[in-house]
Amino acid sequence: MKKLILAAVALVITFSVAQAQTSTSGVKVKVNVELNPFQSIEIGSGVVPGAAPAGYDDAxxxxxxTAADYKHGVDTLVQRQLKVSSVGSGYxxxxxxSSGGKFIKELxxxxxxxxASQLLEIAVGGKASQTAAANLDFGPFGQTSDAGSSVLDQELDVKYIGKPLNEDTVKKLLGNGGKDSKAVYTVDVVYTIAAN
Structure with missing residues (x-):
């Protein structure tokens, strides 16, 4: 009897395996990859964390x-100040x-x-500097306006150039302050990104 039961079990197992092997219905899954154009601009890795006043990303x-500073101007290069991504086009x-392109006296x-056009020029990403105005446009970056000019996390240097100041300008900006009175003027620059 044991042999008969073992033979029956072996037959059931063989039949099940055979049936599983002949039943080849599978499942098919379609996988899509969707690429969406986008643009972003943010502060780059060259900015010192915590160095900017509250509410600002950098300063x-x-x-x-010195006399040479007033006669020839001054400049500051902030390496990798901006980080941009533009997928789908150049940018x-x-x-x-702020203030319609005017520096406002802070001190x-x-x-x-x-x-601001009398005091400041700005150059972004190695492009020629532009005289500060209420609105500036640095570009194009990339040769085309299609996906061939896409970039991810490209960091750009920004150069700020203080123009030479003559005696008249110095008198206007310092006013009637004495030898120990300094003047501080400020303007906010807000950078954005747009497609080519």
Whole structure:
């Protein structure tokens, strides 16, 4: 009887395995990859964390300290200040200056505001510098406006150039302050990214 039961079990197992092997219905899954164009701009790795005042991502100070500074101007290069991604096209970096493109007096006895175009130039990503205005457009970056010019996390240097200042300008900005009175003027620069 044991042999008969073992033979029956062996037959059931053989039949089940045979049936499993002949039954080849499978499942098919379609996998899609979707690529969406996008653009982003943020602070790059060249910025010192915590160095900017509250509410800002970075701060740059152009200091005039010597006669040569006033006669020839001053500049500061911030390496890798901006980080951009543009998938699907080349891009342009744009900048908007606060207060309609005017520096506002923060400290000192000079006039209340001063046209940024008289004091500042900005160069982004090795492009030629532009005189500061309410709105600036640095670009194009990339040769085409299609996906062939896509970049991911490309870091750009930004150069801030304080123009030479003549005696008239110095008098307006320092006002009637004495030899120990300094003047500080400030403007916000907000960078954005746009497609070519």
């Amino acid at each position: 740059v100070t152009l200091r005039y300290k 342009r970096v744009k900048a908007a200056l 000192g006895n000079g006039q209340a505001d001063y046209d």
